[in-house]
Amino acid sequence: METILSGDYPRSRLLTALLGLLLAVLAAAPFLFDGAQAINTAAKICVFVVLVASYDLLLGYTGIVSFAHTMFYGLGGYGVGLALYSWGPSWGAVAGGLALALAAGVLLALGIGLFSLRVRAIFFAMITLAVASAFAVLAAQLSDVTGGEDGRSFRVPELLRPGFRLVAEPVLGTTINGRVVTYYIVFASALLLFLAALRVVNSPFGRVLQAIRENEFRAEALGYRTVCYRTAANCLAAGMAVLAGALNALWLRYTGPETTLSFTIMLDILLMVVIGGMGTLYGAAIGASLLILAQSYLQKLMAVAAQATEGLPLLPQLLHPDRWLLWLGVLFVTSVYFFPSGIVGRLRAASR
Amino acid sequence: MSHPVLETRELTIRFGGHAAVDGVSAAFHAGTLTAIVGPNGAGKTTYFNLMSGQLAATAGRVLLDGVDVTGLGPAARARRGMGRAFQLTNLFPNLSVLENVRLAVQARAGGGGDLLSLWSRRRDWIEIAERVLESVNLANARHTPAAALSHGDKRKLDVAIMMALEPHVLMFDEPTAGMSVDEVPVILDLIHALKAEGTRTILLVEHKMDVVRSLADRIVVLHNGRLVADGEPAEVIASPIVQEAYLGMPARTTVQDLASPALERAHG
Numbered sequence: 001m002e003t004i005l006s007g008d009y010p011r012s013r014l015l016t017a018l019l020g021l022l023l024a025v026l027a028a029a030p031f032l033f034d035g036a037q038a039i040n041t042a043a044k045i046c047v048f049v050v051l052v053a054s055y056d057l058l059l060g061y062t063g064i065v066s067f068a069h070t071m072f073y074g075l076g077g078y079g080v081g082l083a084l085y086s087w088g089p090s091w092g093a094v095a096g097g098l099a100l101a102l103a104a105g106v107l108l109a110l111g112i113g114l115f116s117l118r119v120r121a122i123f124f125a126m127i128t129l130a131v132a133s134a135f136a137v138l139a140a141q142l143s144d145v146t147g148g149e150d151g152r153s154f155r156v157p158e159l160l161r162p163g164f165r166l167v168a169e170p171v172l173g174t175t176i177n178g179r180v181v182t183y184y185i186v187f188a189s190a191l192l193l194f195l196a197a198l199r200v201v202n203s204p205f206g207r208v209l210q211a212i213r214e215n216e217f218r219a220e221a222l223g224y225r226t227v228c229y230r231t232a233a234n235c236l237a238a239g240m241a242v243l244a245g246a247l248n249a250l251w252l253r254y255t256g257p258e259t260t261l262s263f264t265i266m267l268d269i270l271l272m273v274v275i276g277g278m279g280t281l282y283g284a285a286i287g288a289s290l291l292i293l294a295q296s297y298l299q300k301l302m303a304v305a306a307q308a309t310e311g312l313p314l315l316p317q318l319l320h321p322d323r324w325l326l327w328l329g330v331l332f333v334t335s336v337y338f339f340p341s342g343i344v345g346r347l348r349a350a351s352r
Numbered sequence: 353m354s355h356p357v358l359e360t361r362e363l364t365i366r367f368g369g370h371a372a373v374d375g376v377s378a379a380f381h382a383g384t385l386t387a388i389v390g391p392n393g394a395g396k397t398t399y400f401n402l403m404s405g406q407l408a409a410t411a412g413r414v415l416l417d418g419v420d421v422t423g424l425g426p427a428a429r430a431r432r433g434m435g436r437a438f439q440l441t442n443l444f445p446n447l448s449v450l451e452n453v454r455l456a457v458q459a460r461a462g463g464g465g466d467l468l469s470l471w472s473r474r475r476d477w478i479e480i481a482e483r484v485l486e487s488v489n490l491a492n493a494r495h496t497p498a499a500a501l502s503h504g505d506k507r508k509l510d511v512a513i514m515m516a517l518e519p520h521v522l523m524f525d526e527p528t529a530g531m532s533v534d535e536v537p538v539i540l541d542l543i544h545a546l547k548a549e550g551t552r553t554i555l556l557v558e559h560k561m562d563v564v565r566s567l568a569d570r571i572v573v574l575h576n577g578r579l580v581a582d583g584e585p586a587e588v589i590a591s592p593i594v595q596e597a598y599l600g601m602p603a604r605t606t607v608q609d610l611a612s613p614a615l616e617r618a619h620g
């Protein structure tokens with residue numbers, strides 16, 4: 001257990017229970033739920049746990065503010081998506097697209113890092129914003145290649161298609177088709193990547209990242225080349241985001257600016273990190289799950305509530321599903337106000 | 353005499369038109385403790401920052417073990433054995449006391465590049481860090497976040513972090529400033545013990561003349577960025593220029609350098 005979790009335990013009973021529940025539900029999702037929405041939500045949570053964890057590596061552990069994270073996520077999505085679209089639905093295309101996207105992502109992160117991690121944090125943040133915007137514009141403009149605003153739908157390898165049957169007979173009442181296979185590829189990859197990230201932050205290297213977050217000046221005085229460490233963290237986070245993007249594309253069988261590059265996703269990632277708790281990867285998992293659940297089900301919940309309160313003054317209007325963003329905002333503000341160290345920080349403090 | 357371990361030649365830095373350190377040449381030898389004194393704003397901290405690499409010189413050179421290190425940054429100089437404790441406490445505030453020191457042990461071992469093993473499995477690093485903490489009487493506070501320590505304990509931790517690097521050049525910048533009377537001996541004994549090893553090159557900025565007298569083999573006086581005196585303690589203290597420039601000030605004022613802009617800039 002120590003090896004698997006890299007000695008980094010949840011350190012709170014409730015948090016352990018929540019994480020256990022999350023893991024169990026995600027692991028059994030295809031057998032627990034029938035509807036497409038539930039399984040889509042589960043897959044999205046898997047992808048975002050990786051994406052948000054990789055962002056926390058930057059923001060929470062190293063103290064680097066970057067707005068280019070969706071760019072790397074997009075690179076992964078477009079890399080796999082466009083490879084499958086133009087080279088046909090083979091595993092070779094998946095591997096080739098992924099390799100190209102990874103190489104491009106890490107090189108780009110290296111470039112951004114070497115050019116701008118020396119400058120003040122605020123300029124670094126601005127540069128990442130500029131590069132990410134440029135990338136989004138480029139993806140939209142090169143519509144011959146990328147499909148522009150519409151993006152590209154593509155076919156996936158045989159094994160991953162809905163028509164494919166892994167076993168002829170249903171297992172526990174669930175047909176094991178290509179979608180279930182895809183889900184488990186996404187789930188297993190996400191779990192592995194999360195555990196890998198947990199290892200990195202609890203390695204001697206990860207400890208240096210935290211030292212840099214705390215006091216870069218002193219870290220340098222100890223003999224750590226902080227620019228190298230920050231650049232390495234940037235590349236690692238970028239690589240992980242590329243992988244998350246690739247998983248997402250495989251699941252959606254589609255890639256486009258809305259699902260990968262939009263600034264809304266960048267904001268979501270930020271919210272998830274902050275709500276879950278910066279500087280703890282468990283926070284990334286909790287924050288991502290909570291926000292995605294809220295986004296997926298808040299509207300439904302509100303529709304029910306609006307009906308239930310029908311006849312009362314004002315309440316039905318406030319609870320109308322169209323106001324879901326308002327409530328999400330309220331949720332965010334209250335959680336930041338009451339749990340400044342995030343949900344995980346709060347739970348840990350409570351169990352001390 | 354043997355080769356100096358640390359040497360500065362015409363070392364100068366200008367901030368705008370103002371030369372905070374102005375053509376300072378001095379050499380420091382193994383097994384000696386040199387006190388650097390001078391009124392506030394004389395350039396002592398800036399001189400340290402130039403030697404340990406936090407600031408880049410406008411002119412002049414710094415030699416460490418005979419090698420020109422003027423172009424190297426602070427990390428590279430630290431790896432060559434230059435240790436620095438800071439006048440303004442300079443810790444990793446939200447990390448535990450133990451982790452503050454363990455990070456230095458890890459740096460010394462060159463272990464920061466390892467992404468795959470667990471920091472907690474390197475018992476040897478943790479043990480060294482605990483031993484260093486014991487030497488400054490901080491072992492009991494090992495799990496406290498550095499930010500929660502008292503001022504005196506923060507200064508001790510700052511020194512402990514430097515010690516954990518096992519540098520052969522040690523620079524103490526007013527290590528006892530602001531400490532309560534009963535805490536001061538811990539640091540002084542430590543410096544004494546380091547000096548007694550007879551191999552290290554120790555530089556000490558200190559205002560308390562009794563401390564300087566009891567520890568220093570030599571005194572260097574800075575005034576307005578210039579080196580104005582350099583020699584045996586008794587001789588330097590007696591010299592008119594020092595009487596005027598520094599000791600003319602009411603002796604033993606608990607001179608606390610207020611903010612040190614040099615550090616703050618370097619920090620930002």
Ligand SMILES: Nc1ncnc2c1ncn2[C@@H]1O[C@H](COP(=O)(O)OP(=O)(O)O)[C@@H](O)[C@H]1O
Nearest residue numbers: 367372392393394395396397398612613614617
């Ligand atoms: N980064 C900086 N920018 C401008 N002036 C500085 C900077 N660092 C130090 N100085 C100036 O250099 C002089 C020497 O400062 P300092 O080395 O801190 O003195 P000391 O440590 O001897 O009290 C002071 O006049 C200070 O204002």
Ligand SMILES: [Mg+2]
Nearest residue numbers: 397439609612
């Ligand atoms: Mg000073």
